[in-house]
Amino acid sequence: MQEWLNKPVKMKTGPRKRGIVEYVDEQYIVVYFTHPRKERVIFSSTESFLEKIEWLE
Numbered sequence: 001m002q003e004w005l006n007k008p009v010k011m012k013t014g015p016r017k018r019g020i021v022e023y024v025d026e027q028y029i030v031v032y033f034t035h036p037r038k039e040r041v042i043f044s045s046t047e048s049f050l051e052k053i054e055w056l057e
Contacts, residue, residue, distance in 0.1 A: 001046070004029070008056040018056070 001024045009031060010018045019033035022040065029043040031053065043049040 001029075009053045010056055012052055012054050 004021045004024050007021050008018065009021060010016065015036070017033040018035040019031050021029065022032040023030035027044065029046065029049045031041050031043070031049075033039050033041060043052070
């Protein structure tokens with residue numbers, strides 16, 4: 001999961017937020033969204049993160 005750090009991501013559904021993975025550990029994944037506004041979203045499980053986020057490459 002450490003390879004996910006600083007990777008660009010976007011939300012699959014809802015508002016089209018884009019940002020980067022800022023922090024990863026066993027309990028939490030923090031994504032810092034920069035578009036359309038700056039905010040942090042904390043995911044409490046890998047499953048919820050993977051079902052709501054897609055990778056930008």
